[in-house]
Amino acid sequence: MDTPENVEEAIEVLQQLGLKEYEARCFVGLSRLNTGTAKKLSELTEVPRTRVYDAIRVLEAQGLVEIQHSSPQQFRAVPLEEATETLRDQYEERVERLHDALDTVDVVDEGDESPVQQIWAMAGQDAIENRTDQLIEKATNEIVLVIGDESLLTEDLVETLNEVDDGIDLIIGTLTEPLQDQVQAAVPDATTFVSGLEWLHGEYTEEDDTAIGRLLLIDRSTILVSSIMPDTKEEQAIFGEGFGNGLVVIARRLMAQGLIPARDPQ
Amino acid sequence: MDTPENVEEAIEVLQQLGLKEYEARCFVGLSRLNTGTAKKLSELTEVPRTRVYDAIRVLEAQGLVEIQHSSPQQFRAVPLEEATETLRDQYEERVERLHDALDTVDVVDEGDESPVQQIWAMAGQDAIENRTDQLIEKATNEIVLVIGDESLLTEDLVETLNEVDDGIDLIIGTLTEPLQDQVQAAVPDATTFVSGLEWLHGEYTEEDDTAIGRLLLIDRSTILVSSIMPDTKEEQAIFGEGFGNGLVVIARRLMAQGLIPARDPQ
């Protein structure tokens, strides 16, 4: 009885979603069975039989399995679509509760400053993408975006880009021509170019794919630059605001030198 | 320094969403500050100063806070909308991965049976609602639904009910007249009635609000009956399929006695 790797995957994800190991194993086990008893399940999943009962009870309370109270009890997993929908609902509720709670709290007003040299670091592709969206939506004059990796051109980003107001210059660079074509097709209103920023790529390491992630310059006063860790693929970004911000100044200088085109794509 | 209760709430929910206590406290702390150092945060949140760093690192990796690498380091929380969106994204990804993994697995075909006396139990409002939706969508002739508690008449359910095919008899009962009016307004195509099932309510306990949750009979061959625990408010349901199923037979008998109207609302 070997365990296919997608079974392992499913078990892991379920744990990330908050289930205990036994619960996860049992649920996946039931997903492979039309219906099962504690004994069968225990054999299939290596969960000690005597613990199957507890695990199943928890799963039932979460709406992920059904129990038939006969003897022996029969268990079965809720159909996949129903299960995922239920999980979604659960998390949606939680996020909403979080939102409401935090919304009614905010700011213990400390006498706070906003010096100009602030440069903030953040991580995580989702978070960086959300920030990117926010910045793009707030632009009033000019958006310069350089995309360093195909994987960053998500549906969501494309959607945000296509919603940009007509009066705003939208300039998008890529590191390769195929990607440029792709961008131009996805975002017809944009002016695209192939970036002269190849030097931002890993220089000395050989297989160092994609050092730069994205570069976003909004109204020449807000900048976000990200890179992708070659090993973990995690995206990391730094972010600076304000016309006088050091990073922003550097970016403007790059632009002046033509390395980032402004309105005249090379 | 007291902690408002919505702060507590937020911390709890964040933990349910997978954060550790310190991480949750730090994030909420930062949400109350424009910007903070480890020291300030530690004072505000009671997280030991030396542990703030670890917690923040984790939060940063998840895209929930930004770090300014100065000395002392400054931390700040990502704006609320961004944070919730990032969390949503994260869970959406997980649920999707789960779906994909389980989709490619399924059934270790065991010689399985489908006797007719199966009655399954399930729990959880979300799960029961999803099942209700599924059943309604699969109906071909007749839907009889009795709603025992206002809280069960969700947007989602109304939507599902309004998508029911025209050729299908849709009969909805409630326990009170006001609720009937509400239903009739929300689902114009339905035939509504006030149920003669008051006896399903808690009989001997005094404050036993709402014993019956919902009762759903599909094509006279599939039935789902739920109740709401008076203490926990948790919804529990039993569910039977097949024309010969004992539960279903009982339901048909009730109908024959006019307790559940079929096509002639009282």
Added chain:
DNA sequence: CTATTTGTAATTCTTTGAGTGACTACAAGA
């Protein structure tokens, strides 16, 4: 009626996370 299966419960072992203190680095002031 006995032997097995089923279900509950108590018990140990392991891991994780909360809480604390020791240690290094550094900058400001004496």
Added chain:
DNA sequence: TCTTGTAGTCACTCAAAGAATTACAAATAG
């Protein structure tokens, strides 16, 4: 130069949660 306070990292303890095992009573099958 020496002292002192703050920032940051690490390593350690203790308690709680979870994994794994065992003991035992009730139910079932042969």
